[in-house]
Amino acid sequence: MTFKNKLISFYIFYFLIDNAYSQEVFNYNYDGQNRSYYLFVPDSIQPGAPLVFVLHGYTGSAAGIMNYSGMNIIADNEKFVVCYPQGTIDGYGNAFWNVGYDFHSNQTVDDVGFMIELAQFLQTEYNLSRNNTFSTGMSNGGELSYLLACQASDIFCSVAPVSGTMMSWFYDACEPLEPISVFEIHGTDDDVSSYSGDYDNSGGWGIYMDIDTIIQLWSGLNECNLLVIDTLENINTSDGSYIITEKYQNCIYDNQVWLYKVINGGHDWPGAYGNMDINASAEVWEFFSQNMNIEIIGDVNFDQVINIQDLLEVSDQSLNNSSYYYLFDFNEDNEIDINDIFSIAAHMLGF
Numbered sequence: 001m002t003f004k005n006k007l008i009s010f011y012i013f014y015f016l017i018d019n020a021y022s023q024e025v026f027n028y029n030y031d032g033q034n035r036s037y038y039l040f041v042p043d044s045i046q047p048g049a050p051l052v053f054v055l056h057g058y059t060g061s062a063a064g065i066m067n068y069s070g071m072n073i074i075a076d077n078e079k080f081v082v083c084y085p086q087g088t089i090d091g092y093g094n095a096f097w098n099v100g101y102d103f104h105s106n107q108t109v110d111d112v113g114f115m116i117e118l119a120q121f122l123q124t125e126y127n128l129s130r131n132n133t134f135s136t137g138m139s140n141g142g143e144l145s146y147l148l149a150c151q152a153s154d155i156f157c158s159v160a161p162v163s164g165t166m167m168s169w170f171y172d173a174c175e176p177l178e179p180i181s182v183f184e185i186h187g188t189d190d191d192v193s194s195y196s197g198d199y200d201n202s203g204g205w206g207i208y209m210d211i212d213t214i215i216q217l218w219s220g221l222n223e224c225n226l227l228v229i230d231t232l233e234n235i236n237t238s239d240g241s242y243i244i245t246e247k248y249q250n251c252i253y254d255n256q257v258w259l260y261k262v263i264n265g266g267h268d269w270p271g272a273y274g275n276m277d278i279n280a281s282a283e284v285w286e287f288f289s290q291n292m293n294i295e296i297i298g299d300v301n302f303d304q305v306i307n308i309q310d311l312l313e314v315s316d317q318s319l320n321n322s323s324y325y326y327l328f329d330f331n332e333d334n335e336i337d338i339n340d341i342f343s344i345a346a347h348m349l350g351f
């Protein structure tokens, strides 16, 4: 083999490795608009696997954050599914999530509605967990994650915004059905989403909150009464930053609220660029996995017991011939029918 041939086969090999995780684009029609997303489904996942949404930043793309976050590699090891949706294009030709920036006042796209519908579609289509669906994202994508925490806490069970913030309009209006776990990673020198907020709208995004106030909101909603502060090892001494962690614990429902304060850090996704002491994606997954809900097959109303309410819902499901969902399949034979009703009844009677 000549040197050139070796080089070509090296490149082909590298190309295959590099694209081992590359995904086709899926389309989804929401509200008359054609939306798109990438989906990574690891081999041999169990029914009820967790679902993680990773949202790109303003002007960013689904493919971009799929590459730099490295979340597919973590998902492959930990056996969860990752969805990277694509935002729509605004009047400036930039991809965005509609969180109500000042210069988006004429935008009507309902990205919260889109995310809810897409989550429910994927949960059913791939038999994923309805209790363990999470959202993280960079900047504008982190902000949509916060908006989901406020407006769709029944669908998203915890969120992890990176370099994102809460606009004052939805901070003021934030009344989640149930408070959920929140994890923020934010640089103190972030020159796009300022750590200290923007109370006179000098950046033109609209008024947004400072990070400490946002963390107070979530630790308050979650009734946390223990704060553990720590400094992470400054593993990379040439990245110009280090991390102080604030973990609010002893919260209701075993929830947690974490802040990774990147001292002197910028508008970054740590591990991909900026601070290199941590891998933000790995920390986000660690947080989600610590806040996972336990599911019991047959407990279709998620109250951790199997009783008459579950029996009635499973009867409904089998009579209406609704689409298959693993939690309803009590005897685990891949069908939902009269046998599941019998086996739940038998279970309740103690047979």
Ligand SMILES: [Ca+2]
Binding pocket: 234, 235, 236, 237, 238, 239, 240, 241, 242, 275, 276, 277
């Ligand atoms: Ca460092």
Ligand SMILES: [Ca+2]
Binding pocket: 298, 299, 300, 301, 302, 303, 304, 305, 306, 307, 309, 310
């Ligand atoms: Ca139940």
Ligand SMILES: [Ca+2]
Binding pocket: 328, 329, 330, 331, 332, 333, 334, 335, 336, 337, 339, 340
């Ligand atoms: Ca069955």
